[in-house]
Amino acid sequence: MKGALDIPEEFLSPYNHAQKEELLYKTWEASGYFNPDNLPGEERQPFTVIMPPPNANGLLHAGHAFFVTLQDTMIRYNRMCGKGSLWLPGSDHAGFETQVVYEKYLAKEGRSRFDLSREELYDEMLQFTLDHKKEMQGQLRVLGASCDWSREVFTLDDRVKKEVYTSFAQLEEDGLLYRNLRTAHWCPKHQTGFSDLELVYEERMDPFYYFQYGPFVIGTVRPETKFGDKYVVVHPDDERYSAYEHGQTIAVEWMNGPITATVIKDEASDPEKGSGAMTITPWHSAVDWEIAQRHGLAYEQIIDDRGKLLPVAGEFAGMDIRDARGKIVEMMQKKGLLTRVDESYTHTVPTCYKCGREIEPQLKKQWFIRMKPLAKKAVSAIENNDVSFVTERYKRIALHWLENIQDWNISRQIVWGISIPAKLCVKCGHGMVDIEDTIHSCTECGGEVTPDADTFDTWFSSGQLPFIALGYPDGADYAKRYPTDVIETGHDILFFWVLRMIMLGLYRTGKVPFRRVYLHGMVRDEKGEKMSKSKGNVIDPVTVAGEYGTDALRMAYIAGNVPGDSINFSTDKIRGYKKFANKVWNIGRFVLSEAADADTDNMLLVDGDKTVLRAWRSLVAEITDDMEQYRYHLAGEKIYHYIWHTFADTVVEESKTALNGDDDAVKRSKKALLMSVYTESLRVLHPFMPFLTEAVWAHIPKDGYKKYDLIMIESWPDAISPEV
């Protein structure tokens, strides 16, 4: 090594991320700077991001690493711009999701949740969740997340429960909460109701059966629900049925023998469909229930909660509906009631998003929130740009959903979650909100009451996270940092989470919870396929970070990946950025050995060097603009390209001649140029590749090029660059 200066020994070998990253994270954490209250300087303008709390029931996957990278980049950039960056971490108990995961875990151990009492099950799941939470937090550290652990929030914390209860009570007071008999989306396997968002519609081709129903012919794909059907509904204007009057009774030979049926005229009946006449099953169909409600019709349960036929099905009682259909059709054929079968009927059926089992609509009393008034305010907020979308196209999707919103079923019949603070009447079924546990008899009928055994939909609590996490109503953070600046998350939870946060945030605080929504796409494998355990194409970000370095992983997530689009993850790309890390490291070795003694107070640049510095500064301005406009994908590529192909390949190469020459003024100018551009480019690179840049920073002499020991609190170069 012919360098003018002594170079630390570690610079003599390639950059070794494995030796550096863990130590560097510890240094950052020990510095206290993740907490914005500890940052040097005057009172800083706040910059706040609430981390989407990962579900504490597993380990981080490639999607988590994506959001960690994007958000940490935002946080670090804004911190360097002189703001009081707060990234508030959390984790979600993830009610139903976790219960499903835990049941699988129990099954593996040869146990079942039915072996345990509610309390035992809850306690085991709590331990399970806390263990995973801890492990996940270790993984977030591996990924370099500069979040403030001192403000961490868990969705089962007392303060969360308290505010969630307050919201629940307030919704009731405002008439936005009800618990009436209503069609619920019920999964016979999981034994719980869902909101409309938890359904997945699946296209099916099923036989469509026509049955003789007295003088009518009615069509159905679901003969197994028809045992109790005693109303036949036709459109009031349907000429074919003008001979029948509304309310007229007719004698019908039906599945279990002769019955008396009633003709109902209702516009819900579509003359174009089937024969134009249909019978209704109010207990197991939302549409039928509405018709029944309109005309005050009777209703009866046919299928139990486990998907088995009830005694009304006669000889079929107790049979699973999946086995019963064929046998029932056979029976109907024998009775001579089957008139026709259309084999190729295509329709969509709702299924459980978790197990794929067909959803069985069931009349249930569950807690529902009236969403229309809440959605209306959210629509105004979005239209007024009180909250804006970085990927504009999601704005329209959001508005469309809000304008067609349905009431939200927030009750789940599961153990794991925040219990619903209410009493139910044993006698009349009336539900009463009871936060303070003061209700001991039914307010309607005076009957005995029992605590509601249900828990809240997990999104009901996470949907209130921003204001709760900041300490609403009297927390200092709330006063200073609400509304937060950005929410960054996957577009798949736009409805589940983002829009509900907007609605609930507006409802409780009167303000939007964040000013901007940045939605990223899904992470797929290199062929563009969804990652899944069964396909075996899951990339574990922590393993990859171990192999190539977190910085390389992070660059692969950012550079060239357009906001909102799904990204294909390839290890080739990560490998490329690992090389880049080493390149930056080696440039450091050269620059520090040749120019660490550069004069900073008196930077006399020769004309050619001035041009180089000006070009660099103008690129910094461009990159700064990209950062402000959330174009991280461009900013990342630009700094990469400049460092490698301009600074290393041209500026450094050309400096060699000058440094070997005899002209002291030229030498002095070169040294100053190398040091300025190199140290400034490290700053620009820091939000993207925090570990590497911090590792190099430790070797930069502390003078005009460096103010602080840690690059993480240095200024973004746009703010420091003096005139050239």
Add this chain to the structure above:
RNA sequence: GGGCGAUUAGCUCAGUUGGCUAGAGCGUCUGGUUUACACCCAGAAGGCCGCAGGUUCGAGCCCUGCAUCGCCCACCA
């Protein structure tokens, strides 16, 4: 049934308000132990920017239509 997105080099993808002689990474080929780096350097090949029209001095970018792939939404007769 309604809506959205994608289509650019062999592969994976950038290309910000129309100025592009269309770029990057990986791969391929040729040549290099030049006083940081072989996790490197110098260079090369490789593209009717899905198809067909249109607007414009100028279109990868804007408009219309079509094709293919993907995604989201929708009350199961």
